[in-house]
Amino acid sequence: MLQERIPDLSQCVEPDRVRKEVYTDAQIFELEMQRIHETVWIYVGHESQVPKAGDYYTAQIGRQPMLMVRGKDQKIHVLYNRCPHRGNMMCGDRHGNTGEQFRCSYHAWTFHHDGKLKNIPMMDSGYAGTRLNKDSPELSMKPAARVESYRGFVFASLAQDGPSLKAFLGKSIVAFDDMCDRAPEGEVEVVPNCFRVIQHSNWKLFMENQIDALHPSVTHQSTGRAAHEVEKRIAKQAKAGEALSYHMLSAFATVTIDKWDNFQTLNYPYGHCILTGYMGLRPQDPDTKAYDKIMIKAYGQKRFEEIVGVNIHHVLVYPGLSVQSPLQQLRAVRPLGVDRTLTEIWHFRLKGAPEAIYRRSLAYYNLVNSPATLINADDLENFWKCHQGLSSDGGDWVSFARHHGHDLEQEGEVSSAPNQGTSEAPMRNQMKAWARYMQGRA
Ligand code: FES
Numbered sequence: 001m002l003q004e005r006i007p008d009l010s011q012c013v014e015p016d017r018v019r020k021e022v023y024t025d026a027q028i029f030e031l032e033m034q035r036i037h038e039t040v041w042i043y044v045g046h047e048s049q050v051p052k053a054g055d056y057y058t059a060q061i062g063r064q065p066m067l068m069v070r071g072k073d074q075k076i077h078v079l080y081n082r083c084p085h086r087g088n089m090m091c092g093d094r095h096g097n098t099g100e101q102f103r104c105s106y107h108a109w110t111f112h113h114d115g116k117l118k119n120i121p122m123m124d125s126g127y128a129g130t131r132l133n134k135d136s137p138e139l140s141m142k143p144a145a146r147v148e149s150y151r152g153f154v155f156a157s158l159a160q161d162g163p164s165l166k167a168f169l170g171k172s173i174v175a176f177d178d179m180c181d182r183a184p185e186g187e188v189e190v191v192p193n194c195f196r197v198i199q200h201s202n203w204k205l206f207m208e209n210q211i212d213a214l215h216p217s218v219t220h221q222s223t224g225r226a227a228h229e230v231e232k233r234i235a236k237q238a239k240a241g242e243a244l245s246y247h248m249l250s251a252f253a254t255v256t257i258d259k260w261d262n263f264q265t266l267n268y269p270y271g272h273c274i275l276t277g278y279m280g281l282r283p284q285d286p287d288t289k290a291y292d293k294i295m296i297k298a299y300g301q302k303r304f305e306e307i308v309g310v311n312i313h314h315v316l317v318y319p320g321l322s323v324q325s326p327l328q329q330l331r332a333v334r335p336l337g338v339d340r341t342l343t344e345i346w347h348f349r350l351k352g353a354p355e356a357i358y359r360r361s362l363a364y365y366n367l368v369n370s371p372a373t374l375i376n377a378d379d380l381e382n383f384w385k386c387h388q389g390l391s392s393d394g395g396d397w398v399s400f401a402r403h404h405g406h407d408l409e410q411e412g413e414v415s416s417a418p419n420q421g422t423s424e425a426p427m428r429n430q431m432k433a434w435a436r437y438m439q440g441r442a
């Protein structure tokens with residue numbers, strides 16, 4: 001049993017290294033689903049995924065199949081996707097519209113959009129004299145303990161107690177502000193549907209990689225080089241717009257490993273992290289200028305400068321979300337098993353922005369984040385190889401010692417030191433949060 005093999009779970013995590021079992025032990029996985037994913041705020045989806053009453057979208061939270069549904073009163077509810085009668089999953093499809101009510105496909109119990117029981121066929125005759133009565137909450141679809149939304153992004157927590165969504169997000173809330181503020185109308189809209197990728201590796205490998213400034217110029221070097229060759233040819237032909245898309249890939253080669261040290265990571269309580277820099281580029285092509293004009297009209301020059309001046313490459317909301325706000329990308333991580341992880345890859349449209357700006361987001365989505373791109377394939381191969389290596393007897397520890405001891409700490413926030421952007425501070429910070437959660441301290 002877990003207790004015998006690993007007497008003290010806290011011994012799995014040292015400040016600069018972590019035991020391999022953290023990634024490979026099925027019982028540790030079960031415990032982290034319970035104490036982390038089924039406790040903290042987890043991203044369910046965006047409100048624009050369910051625009052009309054009865055629209056629903058399913059999402060996994062920890063081990064729990066959940067669904068998000070829009071009620072007739074426009075309110076969004078997050079419910080367990082389970083019929084209280086005999087446990088049938090209420091919605092077998094990934095998304096759709098349930099009409100006026102949920103109706104179980106097994107014995108036709110029906111429920112309102114908020115999950116409350118509406119009707120049981122022949123309730124009175126069938127249940128007369130039994131312990132069941134219509135008002136018992138056990139006869140309704142169970143709601144998530146807490147649901148909150150921030151600027152259209154819906155989160156749920158399956159634990160009654162804990163910090164509010166805003167308190168939990170802390171400074172990582174900038175991910176949603178940065179994304180929405182870049183829209184002339186101050187809102188974003190999801191572009192259906194997402195890509196789904198199942199990785200044959202532990203979920204934490206993905207979360208660590210998202211903010212790993214050391215890897216891009218190595219892992220993605222060949223992809224970046226090939227793109228850079230094409231980019232140079234296009235630049236000679238002076239097709240600036242197309243060159244911008246190639247730049248999204250070529251940067252992986254042109255931003256060499258030493259340059260990544262110029263960026264910075266900011267690490268926060270609960271395991272969240274921001275990687276600054278890189279996407280701060282402000283191209284001066286006609287499409288960008290047209291967008292700037294609309295933004296200045298919407299916000300005024302001063303506020304516009306503030307909005308486009310936010311210099312973020314990536315925000316990680318631990319334990320299950322990775323956001324690239326300047327290009328309206330979001331990846332939700334849904335652990336399926338100790339060695340199986342689903343990622344949902346979404347992108348968004350800035351409301352009120354010209355179509356060309358959306359095409360830029362779409363280009364990044366396809367070129368960098370989609371399953372079709374070499375970038376994603378490069379990473380997936382590493383994840384699988386890491387999981388294989390960690391499952392072996394070739395060693396007991398994973399090292400996060402890079403720049404350990406040099407990070408700057410202030411009021412619970414840890415930043416990598418100047419010119420140490422490739423510090424493994426984000427991994428150390430995530431594992432520190434992990435250890436806290438695993439001790440039952442949410
Ligand atoms: S299982 Fe749903 S009505 Fe019977």
Ligand SMILES: [Fe+2]
Nearest residue numbers: 215216219379
């Ligand atoms: Fe990568």
